[in-house]
Amino acid sequence: MIKLLFFGRLGDYAQAVPATIDASTPAEIRQLLSADYPALVRELSEPQVLVSVNQMIASWDQLLADGSEVAFLPPVTGG
Amino acid sequence: MNRIRIQPHDFDLANEYQQLREISSAVGAVVTFTGLVRDFEGDASIDSLSLQHYPGMTETLLQEIVDQANQRWQLIGSTVIHRVGELLPRDQIVFVGVASQHRSDAFEAAQFIMDYLKTKATLWKKVSRDGKQQWIESKASDRQASTRWDLIDD
Numbered sequence: 001m002i003k004l005l006f007f008g009r010l011g012d013y014a015q016a017v018p019a020t021i022d023a024s025t026p027a028e029i030r031q032l033l034s035a036d037y038p039a040l041v042r043e044l045s046e047p048q049v050l051v052s053v054n055q056m057i058a059s060w061d062q063l064l065a066d067g068s069e070v071a072f073l074p075p076v077t078g079g
Numbered sequence: 080m081n082r083i084r085i086q087p088h089d090f091d092l093a094n095e096y097q098q099l100r101e102i103s104s105a106v107g108a109v110v111t112f113t114g115l116v117r118d119f120e121g122d123a124s125i126d127s128l129s130l131q132h133y134p135g136m137t138e139t140l141l142q143e144i145v146d147q148a149n150q151r152w153q154l155i156g157s158t159v160i161h162r163v164g165e166l167l168p169r170d171q172i173v174f175v176g177v178a179s180q181h182r183s184d185a186f187e188a189a190q191f192i193m194d195y196l197k198t199k200a201t202l203w204k205k206v207s208r209d210g211k212q213q214w215i216e217s218k219a220s221d222r223q224a225s226t227r228w229d230l231i232d233d
Contacts, residue, residue, distance in 0.1 A: 076197070078130070
């Protein structure tokens with residue numbers, strides 16, 4: 001299972017998304033969510049949205065090991 | 080000595096400055112920056128600000144930024160503090176302090192750390208006004224401030 005995290009405004013769209021999912025890449029996660037959460041997936045498809053795997057910025061095609069933590073990160077606004 | 084802290088509670092500027100000052104007798108310059116919560120965002124006033132972060136990853140990314148600063152400039156020590164949770168206008172939100180032998184290293188490194196923090200550290204602001212909450216959009220001016228360092232050869 002892959003643990004899912006959504007930050008910033010993505011969290012507002014992801015409130016009903018399960019905490020875990022079975023998938024082999026972040027891109028596949030996005031694909032799997034598209035049927036039930038189209039508004040969220042529209043946001044995830046914005047080019048500025050980054051994905052991290054186990055707290056490291058990753059590509060959407062990165063292969064996921066079981067137990068990985070995948071987070072979806074909108075543009076940051078700290079400081 | 081490099082210290083990175085993500086915390087809900089406030090920090091004491093004088094104490095942070097003193098710790099940087101006392102690292103070593105080679106310290107000849109300490110530059111500190113403190114960011115405050117404004118009472119407006121864009122052209123509208125706000126009642127409060129909420130800061131979310133990605134625990135663990137934020138600290139790692141800030142450490143990477145500080146490591147890069149240490150590669151670019153001759154630094155003796157640095158401190159980065161970012162508050163999270165609920166904040167009000169006038170509250171302190173972020174602190175960057177840099178100690179070096181000479182002022183130019185401290186000035187430039189402090190600005191570099193802030194510019195990179197604003198565009199790379201996993202922190203997100205949400206404003207509250209009139210009982211409604213809204214996530215803040217990232218600013219092109221912040222991205223440009225960060226990008227200019229990429230163009231400078233070190």
